[in-house]
Amino acid sequence: MSSATVTEHCPHWCAGEHAADSYGAAFYHASETTSVTISRPSGLTTPDRLDVQTAQYLPDDPGEPAWSPTVEITVHAGGRYRLIGLTPEEARDFAAMLASAADMVSATGGGGRGSG
Ligand SMILES: [Zn+2]
Numbered sequence: 001m002s003s004a005t006v007t008e009h010c011p012h013w014c015a016g017e018h019a020a021d022s023y024g025a026a027f028y029h030a031s032e033t034t035s036v037t038i039s040r041p042s043g044l045t046t047p048d049r050l051d052v053q054t055a056q057y058l059p060d061d062p063g064e065p066a067w068s069p070t071v072e073i074t075v076h077a078g079g080r081y082r083l084i085g086l087t088p089e090e091a092r093d094f095a096a097m098l099a100s101a102a103d104m105v106s107a108t109g110g111g112g113r114g115s116g
Helices: 087-106
Strands: 028-030 035-036 049-057 071-075 080-086
Touching: 071 087, 080 087
Parallel strands: none
Antiparallel strands: 028 049, 035 049, 049 071, 071 080
8 A cells, every 4th residue: 555645736647637726626536438338229227338437536634645546437227327436456357357258259360469
């Protein structure tokens, strides 16, 4: 665990511009949101959109250490949504699982991904 305190600037991945004197208004840093639209027949309970965003929440007291950044997946389904927060490490594992699962069913032949 690092003992990083609340920084004076946004982290490099933050899409906003949160100056140190505006912490009262902005309580977290957030990256730009990327979305995957899922094309499925409506009426099913499958999600219709996934948003992915990196966020770092800040404590009320600027003297306290900032919380660790999290990778947030927002699952939109039927007008509702559910938020899943992952640590960067968990998100990386998850992404690798998705990629390898996709590779398994991908019919493009000759993936060309080396193992090193
Ligand atoms: Zn920021």
